[in-house]
Amino acid sequence: MASGFGTTGDPEAIVGRLRAFFASVLPEIDLEPDQDYFALGLVNSLLALELVTHVEKEFGIEVDVEDLDLDNFRTMDRIAAFVRGKLAAAR
Template sequence: MNDITSQVTDFLSAALRRPVEPDDDYFAQGLADSLFALELVTFVEHRFALTIEVEDLDLDSFRTAHRITEFVRRKTGSPEAAGAEGAAGAQDATGAEGAVGAEGAAGAEEAAGAERAARTEVATGAEEAARTEAGETREAGEAHAEGL
């Protein structure tokens, strides 16, 4: 088992509180749900220093530790995932990254922070909407009870 797969498997085993093998589909087994998927995406972003874009959010890429490993390799331009073309791409990306310098890194971090803030805002908005709806339902029930 390679280092990426090992790190992912360790995370999954700890988070799901049971041993997870590299090819276990924890979603199909009913061990994971959409909230866990968000936690898993966050883990992958932080552990492997990636920014996962909306178009990257394909559940099939996150179903098993092996699939996550392949996803990480594709995102990082690892030659192991993409063959000779990937190796050339990784070299080009490294050169481009060096050319971008600190300003590019700061911009990428800022963009990643903005995306995380947007995700948090969506989750917070959903929670507030649920609380508002629950409060309105309670108030309507109380008004109805007073009328009886």
Template sequence: MSDDARTPIRAFISAKFPQISLKDDEDIFALGFVNSLFAMELVMFVEKTFGVRVPNEELRIDNFRTLDSMAALVARVSGDARISAG
């Protein structure tokens, strides 16, 4: 597994929204590009890409606002301390 979850997550978001250059701590919801449908796509992407299941208690918007928060989520739910979470 990648040591930095941000890389594949950034690639996924950039493929959907090529017009933005996303910083690690930039709120993707505040940018106005992300809606609830894309939020669910993010959840499914994270689960499939990292082979994890995001528990219901982790399905909070704050866990998906930034690349940093998504990387931290992946590290928590995977139990893999090697994954960079910031």
């Protein structure tokens, strides 16, 4: 588990780290936590794979095949909820 997240994770801290990821891969776009970057056409399949890998490494979780539902990853808010659920389940 990544340090600083405890067992449930702080949603604002999670979103902050996701913002940093998106700022590095989409520097020209300022996304809000509830914006659907897939619907906006900003994320292709390669970037989606990078996002999943980043989430695993950044938050010390494992994204299982059954977790690869687009709804878990379409916004930063949804990723934060997903990460919190995974961290809580690991308790």
